[in-house]
Amino acid sequence: MIRDKGCGELKESEVGKKITLCGWIFRRRDHGGLIFVDLRDRSGIIQVVFSPDVSRKAHELAHELRNEYVISVSGDLRKRPDGTENPNLPTGNLEVYAERLEVLNKSAPLPLNIEDAGDISETLRLRYRYLDLRRPDMQRNLIIRHRVTKVIRDYLDENGFLEIETPVLTKSTPEGARDYLVPSRLNPGLFYALPQSPQLFKQILMVSGFEKYFQIVKCFRDEDLRADRQPEFTQVDLEMSFVDKENIMEIIEGMMKRVFKEVLDEDINTPFERLSFQESIERFGTDKPDLRFGLELKDMTDLSEKCTFRVFLETLKTGGRIKAIKGKGLAELSRREIDLLTDEALSFGAKGLAWIKVKSISGGGFESPIVRFFPEDVLKEMSRRLEAEDGDLMLFVADEEKVVNDVLSRMRIELGKRLNLIKGGYRFVWIEDFPLLEWNKDENRFESMHHPFTSPIDEDIEKIFSVIGLTHLRPQSSDFRLLSSVRAKAYDIVLNGYEIGGGSIRIHRRDIQRKMFEILGISEEEARIKFGFLLEALEYGAPPHGGIALGLDRLVMIMVGATSIRDVIAFPKTQKAACIMSGTPSQVDAKQLKELHIKTDMP
RNA sequence: GGGGUGGUAGUUCAGCCUGGUUAGAACGCUGGCCUGUCAAGCCAGAGGUCGCGGGUUCAAGUCCCGUCCACCCCGCCA
Numbered sequence: 001m002i003r004d005k006g007c008g009e010l011k012e013s014e015v016g017k018k019i020t021l022c023g024w025i026f027r028r029r030d031h032g033g034l035i036f037v038d039l040r041d042r043s044g045i046i047q048v049v050f051s052p053d054v055s056r057k058a059h060e061l062a063h064e065l066r067n068e069y070v071i072s073v074s075g076d077l078r079k080r081p082d083g084t085e086n087p088n089l090p091t092g093n094l095e096v097y098a099e100r101l102e103v104l105n106k107s108a109p110l111p112l113n114i115e116d117a118g119d120i121s122e123t124l125r126l127r128y129r130y131l132d133l134r135r136p137d138m139q140r141n142l143i144i145r146h147r148v149t150k151v152i153r154d155y156l157d158e159n160g161f162l163e164i165e166t167p168v169l170t171k172s173t174p175e176g177a178r179d180y181l182v183p184s185r186l187n188p189g190l191f192y193a194l195p196q197s198p199q200l201f202k203q204i205l206m207v208s209g210f211e212k213y214f215q216i217v218k219c220f221r222d223e224d225l226r227a228d229r230q231p232e233f234t235q236v237d238l239e240m241s242f243v244d245k246e247n248i249m250e251i252i253e254g255m256m257k258r259v260f261k262e263v264l265d266e267d268i269n270t271p272f273e274r275l276s277f278q279e280s281i282e283r284f285g286t287d288k289p290d291l292r293f294g295l296e297l298k299d300m301t302d303l304s305e306k307c308t309f310r311v312f313l314e315t316l317k318t319g320g321r322i323k324a325i326k327g328k329g330l331a332e333l334s335r336r337e338i339d340l341l342t343d344e345a346l347s348f349g350a351k352g353l354a355w356i357k358v359k360s361i362s363g364g365g366f367e368s369p370i371v372r373f374f375p376e377d378v379l380k381e382m383s384r385r386l387e388a389e390d391g392d393l394m395l396f397v398a399d400e401e402k403v404v405n406d407v408l409s410r411m412r413i414e415l416g417k418r419l420n421l422i423k424g425g426y427r428f429v430w431i432e433d434f435p436l437l438e439w440n441k442d443e444n445r446f447e448s449m450h451h452p453f454t455s456p457i458d459e460d461i462e463k464i465f466s467v468i469g470l471t472h473l474r475p476q477s478s479d480f481r482l483l484s485s486v487r488a489k490a491y492d493i494v495l496n497g498y499e500i501g502g503g504s505i506r507i508h509r510r511d512i513q514r515k516m517f518e519i520l521g522i523s524e525e526e527a528r529i530k531f532g533f534l535l536e537a538l539e540y541g542a543p544p545h546g547g548i549a550l551g552l553d554r555l556v557m558i559m560v561g562a563t564s565i566r567d568v569i570a571f572p573k574t575q576k577a578a579c580i581m582s583g584t585p586s587q588v589d590a591k592q593l594k595e596l597h598i599k600t601d602m603p
Numbered sequence: 604g605g606g607g608u609g610g611u612a613g614u615u616c617a618g619c620c621u622g623g624u625u626a627g628a629a630c631g632c633u634g635g636c637c638u639g640u641c642a643a644g645c646c647a648g649a650g651g652u653c654g655c656g657g658g659u660u661c662a663a664g665u666c667c668c669g670u671c672c673a674c675c676c677c678g679c680c681a
Contacts, residue, residue, distance in 0.1 A: 033638030051638070067631090084639050092641090109632055111613060115642085119615055123673050177680055197681095223680040224604095347606080349677080450681080492681080502681060551681090564674095574673065 002072060008044015010077060010094055020074040021046065021096065022104065024134070025065050026115065035062045039073065039096075042139060047086070047095040048073055058101040068107035068114070068134075074100040122566075126580040129571060141568045145556045147263045149216055152236055155258050159251065161212040161238065166201035168194060168218070173530060176451070177221035180231070188597040194220035197549055199451065200534045202239040203506060206545040207537040214238040216552065224575075227564040228498065228554055231577045236501075239547030245489055245505055248548050249430060252493060252501070256428065264559060272428040272493070280431050285323075285409030287431050290497030293421035297323045297408045298385045300396060309373035311352065315398035323404050325412055326386040327393035328419055331357040331367075338393075344414060345397065350407040354396035358388045365390075413497065426558070429494050433457070436464075436488040437519070439480075445521045446483060450490040452516055453534075454504040455546075460486045464515055483519065489546070500555050503548025510538055 003022040010019070023041035030036075035050040050062035054075070065071065075098040086092035111128055112120050114135055125132040132138060153163070172179045172193035179193035195201075197219050205213045215237045222231060240247065253270040260266040273291065280287050283296045300322045304312040312322055327333075333341070338355055345353035356379065359365035366379045374382075386394055395411060397404045416422050436456050437446040448454060456464060463486050467479045474480060489505035507513045513535065517527045527535060553565035566572035573579055593599070 027641070027643095029640045029643050031637055031640065031643075034640075035638095036640050036643085038641070047641070049639085053638085081639070084641090086641055088641080109613065113614060113631075121610085121615085121673070123610090124614080126673090221680065224678080226680090227675070229680070347676080499681070549681095575675090576672085578672095580673090 006043025007039050007041045007046040008090060010046055010091055012079070012093060014077055015079050015094065017077050018074065018099075019077055019096065020072065021048075022070070022072045024107075025067055025069045025071065028065055028067070030063060035059065035065075037062065037065060039071070040136075044091060045089055045136075046091045047080075047089070048075070048098050049095050050098050050101070054097050055099045055101075058098050061101050061103070062098070064103070066107065066109070068110060069103055070105040070107070072100075072102040072104055073098045122574075123580065126566075126572070126574060129581045133570060138567070141556070141560045141562065142570060144263060144560050145552075145568055148259055148556055148559065149236075149552070151259045151262045152216065152255060155255050156212075156214045156238065159212070159254075161214040162210055163215055164205060164210065164213050165215065166195070166198040166205075166217070170195050170201075173200075175530070177223050180220045180222050183596040183598055185596055196221050197235060198237055199453075200531065202237060202547060203453065203534055203542075203545065204537050206239055206241045207540065207542045209241075209543075211241045211543075212238075213240075213547075222577075225573070225577060227566075228557065230553065230565060230569065230572055232573075233565070234552040236550040236552050237547070238549070239545060241543040241545045243505075243544070243546055245432070245491060245546070248503060248505075248546055249491065252548060252550070253428075260426065260559075266426065268426060268428065272430050274430040274432055276433040277431055277435065278433065281405055285405035285407075285412065287434075287492065288494045288497055288499045289409075289429065290413065290416070290422065291427040291429055292423050292425060292496060293416045295325055295328070295412050295415055295421065297325055297405070297412065300324050300382060300385070303378050303381055303385075304398070306378050307374045309354070309370050311354065312396075312398050318400075320398060320400045321404050322396060322398040323408055324382065324386060324394050324396045325408050325415065326388050327395055327415055328421070329391050330393035330415075330419075331359060331391045333393060341395070341411075345395075345407055345411060348407045348410045349403055350397050351399060352397075353411075354398065356382075356394045356396075358383050358390055358392045358394060360390050361388075427496055431492040431494055432490075433487045434490045434492075435484065436460070436486040436490075437483055439484070446519055448516075448520060450488055450502070450504050452520055452522070452531075453506045453513070455489045455507045455512070457487045457489050461512065464512075464519060467519065491548070493548070493550070495555070495558055498554050498558060499551075500558070501548055501550035503546065505544070505546035508538065508542040508544050510535075513538065 002020070004019045005021065007021055007023050021039060021041075023039040025037055026040035026045055027038040028035065033052070037048045037050070038045050039048050050059045052059045073096060075096045077094060077096055080093055080095050110131060112124050112131060114131060120132075133142070156163075169182060169192040172181065172191060173196070177196050179196065182192040182194065184190045184192060198215060198217060202213050202215075217235055217237055218232050219235050220232050223229070225231065238251075240251070249271070253272055257268045257270050260268045275289070277287055280289050282299070283289070285297050301316070304316060304322045307313070315322060341355075342353040354370060355368055356371055356374075357367040359367055361380060361383055364376045364379070366374075371379070382394060383392075386392070388394060397407045399407070434449055436449060436454060438449045440447045463482050467483060490502065491504070492499050492502040494500065507516065517524070522530075553568055556568040557563075557565045560568060562568055571579060571581065578584060
């Protein structure tokens with residue numbers, strides 16, 4: 001080692017020692033006579049003082065220093081003189097009096113500012129990612145990410161889990177997300193796919209008798225990107241045998257408790273709150289509710305029968321719903337400001353936003369262009385349901401159920417932010433009792449909401465066996481309603497409005513699996529081609545099993561307070577799935593394509 | 604595929620609505636002064652393909668059309 005310690009590791013107890021440090025010039029303040037340099041390494045920052053009184057040679061050389069030069073300095077660690085301490089630095093009481101300075105490497109002037117994090121365009125940050133990653137907050141993010149995975153590994157190891165790797169070159173499964181494909185040179189015309197998740201393999205490992213498996217593993221999905229979605233992302237994937245839902249939840253709750261305690265020193269209460277899918281949609285309009293604030297959605301469909309407002313009545317006639325949300329204290333808004341709210345609702349897919357200002361409940365004071373269409377007792381009941389007080393604003397959306405929930409769930413978040421209702425902290429919630437099946441309007445068939453291996457809840461198993469002849473299935477038929485009501489042994493874990501994981505108990509009985517494929521319209525033949533190896537494995541003594549996968553990137557993003565998972569990934573991709581730094585994706589040699597028997601057909 | 608925001612000095616932005624002399628500011632950079640600063644200070648200086656292409660006009664950073672890139676969202680994705 002050519003250094004004794006890290007810059008941020010120096011303690012007051014070491015004052016008087018002579019030390020050697022290495023690092024980058026973070027900041028320099030050249031007073032001519034005295035030169036101050038903030039020296040930075042991974043561990044932190046320390047002030048180095050160059051004075052001609054200590055070393056004329058070092059002081060002279062220090063004039064040449066520029067930002068991001070890499071240097072080595074030796075000198076005494078001293079307490080700073082009274083009144084010159086810097087309370088903003090952890091090492092602000094200390095400084096190194098440099099006797100020796102060596103420039104290990106110079107740096108060209110920087111294309112971006114390393115100290116000022118927030119204001120740099122993302123393009124530049126990604127183009128010069130190596131510089132961006134020098135920024136202390138990015139270093140902190142990746143250090144926290146490391147600690148999270150370390151704690152998870154330790155915890156799962158202590159709980160008897162084995163980390164087992166699964167293939168990255170695997171079989172394409174057209175269900176679900178689009179696959180990234182890799183051509184096979186040795187098998188012309190055939191392709192590998194990069195895994196969307198290790199789902200099938202981890203179930204196979206259960207059949208093999210490993211009982212508790214986990215993996216922290218890259219997954220790949222060729223879909224469009226979002227702030228919380230990258231084409232390659234990391235899952236904490238686990239699977240257990242001889243368990244039910246409760247066991248999986250317990251393991252994850254213990255894991256989160258431990259992770260938050262050891263990494264952030266935050267106490268997380270367990271067990272986590274639970275909501276059924278139905279209740280979550282009803283109260284929050286979404287299956288990933290942020291429970292850190294109220295403003296719940298309230299149903300007004302029944303009350304709307306008593307009004308004469310045509311939009312509401314039309315909605316009732318077509319089987320739609322009317323729900324409302326409260327804008328705390330927003331009766332003050334001008335017409336213009338309400339128009340802006342309406343624009344937001346429109347952008348979320350609503351056809352309109354009805355509003356009523358609550359001026360005085362006791363005095364029957366309600367204000368709105370539509371207030372004359374509502375009897376006073378209806379208005380009072382509406383404000384009672386919303387727990388509205390004088391000075392609040394009631395916002396209504398009338399539409400088909402899905403749109404109503406969709407729009408209001410977004411309005412809720414928007415209002416929560418605007419009214420500063422979203423407190424810090426971490427609110428976990430399990431969403432359970434998901435529907436097993438989802439109707440695909442376009443293809444006129446049922447699809448798995450989670451995946452085709454998800455077990456129905458025990459009470460609902462006979463429902464799926466009672467259905468025969470799926471070709472006649474039509475919306476509103478009794479079989480349709482029966483199948484729609486089947487609940488899955490599936491669960492999502494939601495943190496602060498983000499879905500950070502999901503899993504299920506799998507089907508281990510061949511007869512149920514066969515019936516599921518029938519309902520999903522997947523023929524035996526098709527099933528064999530797509531999942532044959534798993535189905536075969538299930539014939540040979542498959543234990544009851546289930547598991548879950550956590551989105552590590554999202555979890556760490558929330559823990560560090562970032563708003564995009566790009567900030568917790570060392571080398572993320574842009575919205576067009578490109579890496580600006582390395583120039584990925586790129587063209588390849590004609591020779592490479594030829595070896596792979598591939599011809600491109602450009603649009 | 605669709606909607607939105609942005610692209611001007613190394614960086615962050617102003618200028619654009621309402622076209623008109625030499626495109627500004629701050630930070631950074633270069634040089635000078637400066638022995639207790641910590642966003643150091645003071646003085647001087649250099650630095651521009653106004654994303655790219657086309658059009659309108661006597662005249663375009665500014666108006667119009669197209670296009671590329673980045674970000675946010677919908678679709679898509681669990």
